[in-house]
Amino acid sequence: MVNLIPQEKISEIQQASDIIQIISEYITLRQRGKNFVALCPFHSEKTPSFTVNPEKKLFKCFGCGEGGTVFQFLMKQEGMGFVEAVKLVAAKSHIDLSRLDNQKGSLSLAEKTRLINISDSAARYYHKILLHNEQGRFAREYLRKRQINDQSIKNFCLGYSPDGWDTLIRACKERNIPENLLEKAGLAIPKKEGNGYYDRFRNRLMFPIFNARKQAIGFGGRALDDSLPKYLNSPETVLFNKSNVLYGIDRAKNSILKQRKVILMEGYTDVIMAHQHGIDWAVAVMGTAVSKQDQFLQHLRQYCNHVILFFDADAAGLKSSDRNLDIFIEKGFDLEIAQLPADFDPCDFIVTEGADKFLACVNNAKDFFSFKAEMAAIKWDMSTIQGKANAINDVLSTVMKMPDVIERNLQIKRIAEEMAIDEHALRVHLKKFNNQTSLVQNRQDAKLRFDASFTAERELLYLMLSCNELIPKVLEEIGLEEFSNSSLFKIAQKVVELYHKKNVVREEDVLHLMDDVQLNKTLMDIVTTREFQNITNQGERLEACIHFFRRRNCKKERHQTKEKTLKTVKIGSTEEDIVVLLDEFHKKSKHIHILKNKS
Ligand SMILES: [Zn+2]
Numbered sequence: 001m002v003n004l005i006p007q008e009k010i011s012e013i014q015q016a017s018d019i020i021q022i023i024s025e026y027i028t029l030r031q032r033g034k035n036f037v038a039l040c041p042f043h044s045e046k047t048p049s050f051t052v053n054p055e056k057k058l059f060k061c062f063g064c065g066e067g068g069t070v071f072q073f074l075m076k077q078e079g080m081g082f083v084e085a086v087k088l089v090a091a092k093s094h095i096d097l098s099r100l101d102n103q104k105g106s107l108s109l110a111e112k113t114r115l116i117n118i119s120d121s122a123a124r125y126y127h128k129i130l131l132h133n134e135q136g137r138f139a140r141e142y143l144r145k146r147q148i149n150d151q152s153i154k155n156f157c158l159g160y161s162p163d164g165w166d167t168l169i170r171a172c173k174e175r176n177i178p179e180n181l182l183e184k185a186g187l188a189i190p191k192k193e194g195n196g197y198y199d200r201f202r203n204r205l206m207f208p209i210f211n212a213r214k215q216a217i218g219f220g221g222r223a224l225d226d227s228l229p230k231y232l233n234s235p236e237t238v239l240f241n242k243s244n245v246l247y248g249i250d251r252a253k254n255s256i257l258k259q260r261k262v263i264l265m266e267g268y269t270d271v272i273m274a275h276q277h278g279i280d281w282a283v284a285v286m287g288t289a290v291s292k293q294d295q296f297l298q299h300l301r302q303y304c305n306h307v308i309l310f311f312d313a314d315a316a317g318l319k320s321s322d323r324n325l326d327i328f329i330e331k332g333f334d335l336e337i338a339q340l341p342a343d344f345d346p347c348d349f350i351v352t353e354g355a356d357k358f359l360a361c362v363n364n365a366k367d368f369f370s371f372k373a374e375m376a377a378i379k380w381d382m383s384t385i386q387g388k389a390n391a392i393n394d395v396l397s398t399v400m401k402m403p404d405v406i407e408r409n410l411q412i413k414r415i416a417e418e419m420a421i422d423e424h425a426l427r428v429h430l431k432k433f434n435n436q437t438s439l440v441q442n443r444q445d446a447k448l449r450f451d452a453s454f455t456a457e458r459e460l461l462y463l464m465l466s467c468n469e470l471i472p473k474v475l476e477e478i479g480l481e482e483f484s485n486s487s488l489f490k491i492a493q494k495v496v497e498l499y500h501k502k503n504v505v506r507e508e509d510v511l512h513l514m515d516d517v518q519l520n521k522t523l524m525d526i527v528t529t530r531e532f533q534n535i536t537n538q539g540e541r542l543e544a545c546i547h548f549f550r551r552r553n554c555k556k557e558r559h560q561t562k563e564k565t566l567k568t569v570k571i572g573s574t575e576e577d578i579v580v581l582l583d584e585f586h587k588k589s590k591h592i593h594i595l596k597n598k599s
Contacts, residue, residue: 015057019058023070041077130153130160156208159206169188184237212249247285279350326397349361480492
């Protein structure tokens with residue numbers, strides 16, 4: 001997301017905010033020493049590991065690892081974007097941003113709020129007609145037939161749009177809402193000929209779509225006669241973007257957060273029926289295809305990392321080879337596939353078979369890779385070598401998209417077992433299949449994560465952050481290019497960037513600069529590492545780091561010289577060349593020895 005609010009303004013808002021007050025609106029904080037603690041709202045726990053530091057204005061959960069500034073807290077809790085969170089905190093801290101909005105020429109907060117109010121009142125208008133108006137009778141009957149009860153009608157604010165060309169427009173006129181704003185909210189369409197507008201939704205059962213903050217941002221309308229399309233959605237508006245909306249998220253978010261998992265469905269009534277039966281962690285995607293542009297995944301990532309997807313039995317085979325689903329894997333979700341018997345959609349199934357049987361289906365959901373392997377085995381002739389190879393390719397193409405190397409390797413092992421393939425053979429196949437360089441790169445990254453280099457690089461970053469005066473020395477003696485871990489490198493770059501701009505770098509400023517959840521997590525892990533926090537002799541620690549990096553480089557160079565020597569010997573260079581290289585090699589070795597003794 002493009003950050004339209006200047007950095008200085010963000011810092012000002014953060015400084016002015018009362019993080020304790022804001023977080024207290026959601027959970028009960030208790031003071032413990034300098035900090036406040038609570039049961040974490042982002043994972044289930046019995047003893048509090050969620051900590052807020054009012055001085056630094058940061059929070060951190062030592063249970064699940066979530067952490068950040070008040071903005072990150074709101075983003076996660078409310079499912080809002082960064083800019084939205086900043087605006088909310090500004091409002092709570094009485095900082096006026098209206099001038100900024102206008103300057104940037106974007107839709108002002110005031111105008112957006114106005115459109116939300118219009119959407120909200122349209123939702124209430126349709127709802128009232130459904131409940132109390134004679135015109136809504138047919139829609140009420142339809143809902144009764146589908147066994148959607150009164151409580152659900154109320155909870156999801158279902159409504160009815162009457163069969164007329166300007167019912168909503170006239171109702172709005174009485175309240176001085178101009179037609180052009182109705183158009184902006186996606187509720188009215190300009191007439192092709194002549195002036196004026198007409199209602200977009202006519203004679204439809206209305207499903208208002210709420211965002212995580214319970215604001216109506218769009219509508220889905222189901223035809224009650226044989227009009228087409230059967231389902232009509234709001235067009236793209238400043239409020240409504242199909243690809244980042246999840247139907248039911250307003251009612252499901254708390255439960256999803258607690259359970260750290262979500263049931264993903266495709267229909268409005270599926271979600272309503274699930275909730276009606278107490279399965280309140282179900283939401284629906286808008287539209288049928290999950291595609292790369294779908295920002296709702298980003299949104300969902302803030303709540304959980306485990307997705308259970310429902311497939312129609314008929315379409316399962318087809319969908320198993322749908323590459324679009326790989327996006328869940330790429331984004332690091334655990335994906336499971338639940339299947340219902342043929343001819344059932346989740347809504348029908350819950351109505352006829354009950355919630356328990358439905359939950360049994362959820363619990364029996366198959367891991368996506370097992371599901372893919374199963375489908376591949378049906379699709380290809382597994383008795384032939386070529387068939388088997390094709391089946392393996394089907395599954396591996398997805399496995400290779402897993403961002404975590406360790407998990408990926410475990411998965412390959414499992415697939416080998418499930419597909420009854422020798423693991424070694426599978427890995428040989430994998431080598432042919434996959435671009436080798438990326439594999440090697442990933443393997444190196446994985447190894448680094450746990451070795452001494454990683455530890456040293458983390459400590460170095462901590463020192464730069466906790467003692468800004470050391471930054472010039474770090475740049476001079478070590479240099480940023482020494483960060484071999486790409487995440488740590490990116491963070492270090494931001495730190496230096498801020499330092500050059502302002503001479504002072506605070507952790508929270510770095511967090512604001514980064515738009516990446518994973519980087520934020522890495523940074524929070526570093527600044528909250530106990531052993532780092534206990535460091536009192538920053539200068540000495542930096543010397544130790546410098547020493548470490550020198551030794552590491554020397555080793556690297558020695559290795560390179562050795563390789564070069566061997567190559568030279570092989571291709572039969574002159575004796576002189578070899579002597580020079582060997583000399584170089586010994587010098588490097590000696591240097592390492594000296595460095596070793598110093599430490
Ligand atoms: Zn937690």
